[in-house]
Amino acid sequence: MDLNEDLMLFSVDQCKGAEQELSIIMNLVGKIQTVTLVKVISVQIPEDGMMGTVSVQPMVAQVSGAKTIIEHGEISNIPYFRLQGGKNAIVLDPEKDDIGMCGFCSRDISAIKRTKQPAAPNTKRQFDWSDGLYMGGYLNGKPEQYIQFLADAIKIHSPYKIILDSPEVEVTGGLTAKGIIKSLTDVMAKAISVIKHVHKGVTKGGDNTGESI
Structure with missing residues (x-):
């Protein structure tokens, strides 16, 4: 532990001379928050799809002058x-x-969080x-x-389901499917309907056409 770390554990009154001045500086610097790791306690997501906020708890605990470890409280209304x-x-x-x-x-x-304006x-x-x-x-x-x-x-993985939600989806390359392909409406192959297409040159009778070759 260096001198700066030692001074962080003592109050200003416990230090003398230059150490007291340095202790004052260290105490002031200690009040400046930069970045830290936090744990999400709760999430507030608006129903309109806008970005919400989180309540978090800083994970690095505080240490008092008496070397007592004090956990941080919860910080609310933090935009994510x-x-x-x-x-x-x-x-x-x-x-x-x-x-x-x-x-x-x-x-x-x-004020900016509230109005979203400068x-x-x-x-x-x-x-x-x-x-x-x-x-x-992290x-x-x-x-x-x-x-x-x-x-x-590029791999997209889900053990549940992947939903492509768009009026139109275009695939520019080949498409390989290892599972069953289902269509709730029609399927078009070069403008030929799978549901409504006809087989030419078939003699009318009671039998069905053969399976696909």
Whole structure:
């Protein structure tokens, strides 16, 4: 443990001379929040699909001058990160017990959080716990659903279901299916309907046509 770490464990009154001045500086620096690892306690997601907030708990505990370990309390109303440009986004909202990083702004951002417009700070606080922004994805477990970028392919995996929700989906390359392909409507092959197509040159009778060759 170096001198700075020693001074962090003592009050200003317990230090003398230059050590007291350094202790004052260290105490002031200790009040500046930069970034830290946090655990998600709860997630608040609006029903309208807008980005929400999380309540988090800083994972690095505090240590008092008497060397007592004090756990952090819960910090609420922290906006979380979403990869978005204009009206396009990857929606991957955080979940309870996720571990992520929280960065703390240099000024009060409460007015901007409320109006989503440029604004002056509501208070004079700086680098405060209240002005955090959450970015997820550190030290978490193995995912069950994921998009994986390999050297020669992109893998999309889900043990449940993958939904392509669009008026039109275009596949520009070959398509290989190892499972059953189902269509709830018709299937077109070069403008020929699977449901309504006819076989030419068939003599009318009671038998069906043969199986596909």
